[in-house]
Amino acid sequence: MAKTFTDGQRTTGDTNNKSKKERVKQMNRTVSNVVKGVAVGMAVGAATYALTSTRKKKAKAFKKSAGKAMKNVGHMIDNVATMMK
DSSP states (O other): OOOBOTTSOBOOHHHHHHHHHHHHHHHHHHHHHHHHHHHHHHHHHHHHHHHHHHHHHHHHHHHHHHHHHHHHHHHHHHHHHHHHO
């Protein structure tokens, strides 16, 4: 016994299969979006880790070179002061 709607159309196995196919496609799209999100999150996390781990080394090297530069500027100012006397 087939169901009839108010507009007189009957549901058949084909339309049910199409709706199943559409639901599967929608589910696949949702799953693929989740997978993409996880992949992007992993990439951002890896990049952040790489930047923060090297930043400590760079910061230490920067402090060392800045200290040397300040020392050299101080010597230069002393030399100029000595020349003006």
